[in-house]
Amino acid sequence: xxxxxxxxxxxxxxxxxxxxxxxxxxxxxxxxxxxxxxxxxxxxxxxxxxxxxxxxxxxxxxxxxxxxxxxxxxxxxxxxxxxxxxxxxxxxxxxxxxxxxxxxxxxxxxxxxxxxxxxxxxxxxxxxxxxxxxxxxxxxxxxxxxxxxxxxxxxxxxxxxxxxxxxxxxxxxxxxxxxxxxxxxxxxxxxxxxxxxxxxxxxxxxxxxxxxxxxxxxxxxxxxxxxxxxxxxxxxxxxxxxxxxxxxxxxxxxxxxxxxxxxxxxxxxxxxxxxxxxxxxxxxxxxxxxxxxxxxxxxxxxxxxxxxxxxxxxxxxxxxxxxxxxxxxxxxxxxxxxxxxxxxxxxxxxxxxxxxxxxxxxxxxxx
Amino acid sequence: xxxxxxxxxxxxxxxxxxxxxxxxxxxxxxxxxxxxxxxxxxxxxxxxxxxxxxxxxxxxxxxxxxxxxxxxxxxxxxxxxxxxxxxxxxxxxxxxxxxxxxxxxxxxxxxxxxxxxxxxxxxxxxxxxxxxxxxx
Numbered sequence: 001x002x003x004x005x006x007x008x009x010x011x012x013x014x015x016x017x018x019x020x021x022x023x024x025x026x027x028x029x030x031x032x033x034x035x036x037x038x039x040x041x042x043x044x045x046x047x048x049x050x051x052x053x054x055x056x057x058x059x060x061x062x063x064x065x066x067x068x069x070x071x072x073x074x075x076x077x078x079x080x081x082x083x084x085x086x087x088x089x090x091x092x093x094x095x096x097x098x099x100x101x102x103x104x105x106x107x108x109x110x111x112x113x114x115x116x117x118x119x120x121x122x123x124x125x126x127x128x129x130x131x132x133x134x135x136x137x138x139x140x141x142x143x144x145x146x147x148x149x150x151x152x153x154x155x156x157x158x159x160x161x162x163x164x165x166x167x168x169x170x171x172x173x174x175x176x177x178x179x180x181x182x183x184x185x186x187x188x189x190x191x192x193x194x195x196x197x198x199x200x201x202x203x204x205x206x207x208x209x210x211x212x213x214x215x216x217x218x219x220x221x222x223x224x225x226x227x228x229x230x231x232x233x234x235x236x237x238x239x240x241x242x243x244x245x246x247x248x249x250x251x252x253x254x255x256x257x258x259x260x261x262x263x264x265x266x267x268x269x270x271x272x273x274x275x276x277x278x279x280x281x282x283x284x285x286x287x288x289x290x291x292x293x294x295x296x297x298x299x300x301x302x303x304x305x306x307x308x309x310x311x312x313x314x315x316x317x318x319x320x321x322x323x324x325x326x327x328x329x330x331x332x333x334x335x336x337x338x339x340x341x342x343x344x345x346x347x348x349x350x351x352x353x354x355x356x357x358x359x360x361x362x363x364x365x366x367x
Numbered sequence: 368x369x370x371x372x373x374x375x376x377x378x379x380x381x382x383x384x385x386x387x388x389x390x391x392x393x394x395x396x397x398x399x400x401x402x403x404x405x406x407x408x409x410x411x412x413x414x415x416x417x418x419x420x421x422x423x424x425x426x427x428x429x430x431x432x433x434x435x436x437x438x439x440x441x442x443x444x445x446x447x448x449x450x451x452x453x454x455x456x457x458x459x460x461x462x463x464x465x466x467x468x469x470x471x472x473x474x475x476x477x478x479x480x481x482x483x484x485x486x487x488x489x490x491x492x493x494x495x496x497x498x499x500x501x502x503x
Binding site for chain 2: 144151159160162166195196208209
C-alpha cells in the first residue's frame with residue numbers, strides 16, 4: 001500500500017470511529033488513567049443533558065457522579081470493572097442528569113491498552129434502564145396483587161379442609177373420605193407454597209426483599225428445624241444428624257429468612273433420598289469471618305448436565321422430575337438469592353446416585 | 368394456658384368464608400363471646416360498645432382498612448391495651464413492619480397458618496407471653 005493510501009486509510013478509520021461513537025445508542029465516556037474525562041459521545045449528551053464541553057477535562061466522579069441509593073460512598077468502580085471484565089449492574093446505581101432526575105443506569109467498562117501493553121484509559125459504556133426498572137416494578141406489583149388475591153381463597157380452603165379433617169364436631173367419615181380430604185389438603189398446601197415462592201421471587205428480583213438482621217446460634221436454629229421436620233423425616237425413614245457444634249460463633253443474619261433457607265435445603269435432602277440411605281448430615285465450621293455450613297445427603301444426586309442450571313428459576317433436574325417428587329424449581333434460586341443478600345454464597349457438590357452436599361456461607365457476628 | 372370461657376374475641380374480616388369458619392372454631396373452643404365485623408367502621412363501633420379481650424384483624428377491609436383501625440385502637444386510651452392479632456394475606460415486609468409499628472401484638476399470614484396455630488397464638492397472646500413476631 002502506498003503512503004498516500006495508508007494516510008487515506010488512517011483518516012477513514014479515524015472518521016469511522018467518530019461516526020460509530022456518535023451513532024451508537026449508548027452513552028460512551030472515555031477517561032484517562034487518572035479518571036479525567038477525555039471523550040463524551042453524542043448519545044451520552046442526549047441521555048444526561050450535559051454538553052461534552054461541560055464534562056471533558058473534569059474528573060468523572062465530579063462530572064457525572066454515579067451514586068447508589070444503598071451506599072452513598074460508592075462512586076464509579078471503574079478499575080474493578082476493568083479487572084473483572086464484567087458489566088456492573090447494581091440495582092441501586094443512578095446518575096443525576098442535568099434536569100435533576102435520578103437516572104438508573106447499568107454500565108460496562110473496558111481498559112484501553114496501547115501498543116506497548118500500557119493502559120491508556122478506560123472506556124465506559126452506559127445505558128438508561130428507567131423503563132426496565134419500571135417494568136420490573138409493575139411486574140412485581142402485579143405478582144404481589146395476584147398472589148394476595150390467590151392467598152385468600154387458598155386460606156379458606158385450608159381452614160375448611162382442616163376443620164373437616166379435625167372433625168371436632170364428631171361427624172362420621174369413612175377412610176376413603178378421610179384420605180381424599182388429606183390429599184386435597186396437601187394439594188392446597190403445595191399451591192400456597194408456590195404462591196409464597198412466586199412472591200419471594202418477585203420481591204427478590206425487584207430489590208424489595210428486606211432483611212431484619214440479628215445475631216443467633218445456628219445450632220439452636222437447626223434443632224428447631226429438626227423438630228419441625230420430625231414427621232416428614234420419619235415418613236421418609238430419614239434421620240437428621242446435627243453436627244453443628246453448640247459453641248460455634250453466632251451468625252449475623254435475618255433469622256426467619258435463614259430458617260426458610262435451611263428448611264428448604266434439609267427438606268430437599270430428605271425428599272430426594274435414595275432407598276437404603278437414611279441419613280442427612282448438617283455441619284458447620286468457621287473460616288475467618290464467615291461461617292461455612294453444609295447439608296449433606298445420600299440422595300439421587302444431580303446429573304452433571306444439570307449442575308450449571310440448578311440455581312435457575314423453575315429449573316428441575318431430569319432425575320428429580322422422574323422421581324415424581326413435588327417441586328417448583330424455585331427453592332434453590334430463592335435460597336441462594338437470600339444467602340447472597342446477606343453477603344454469603346451457596347454452591348453444590350453432587351454426584352448422581354451418590355448424593356449432594358449444599359454449601360452455604362454467612363457472615364459471623366462482629367465482635 | 369388461658370381458659371377460653373373467660374375471654375371474648377372479635378373477628379374483623381370481610382371475607383365471610385373466613386370469618387364464618389374462624390368464628391365457628393372459636394365458638395367450639397368455648398370463648399365467652401365471639402363477635403364478627405365485616406368492615407373497619409363496624410369493627411370500631413363494636414369494640415367501643417363492647418370491648419373484647421383480643422382483636423383478630425384483617426388488613427384489607429371496606430370503609431376503613433386494618434391499618435386505620437389499628438391506629439384508632441392504639442390511639443384510644445381505653446382500648447389501647449387490647450392485644451391485636453393481625454390476620455392478613457398481605458405478607459410484604461413493609462406491611463408487617465407497619466402493623467408492628469402501629470402496635471400489633473403479632474402478625475399472621477393466614478394462608479401460612481392452620482386454624483390450630485391461630486388458636487394457639489390467641490392463647491399465647493391472652494397469656495401475655497408473646498415474644499417477637501414470627502410472622503411469615
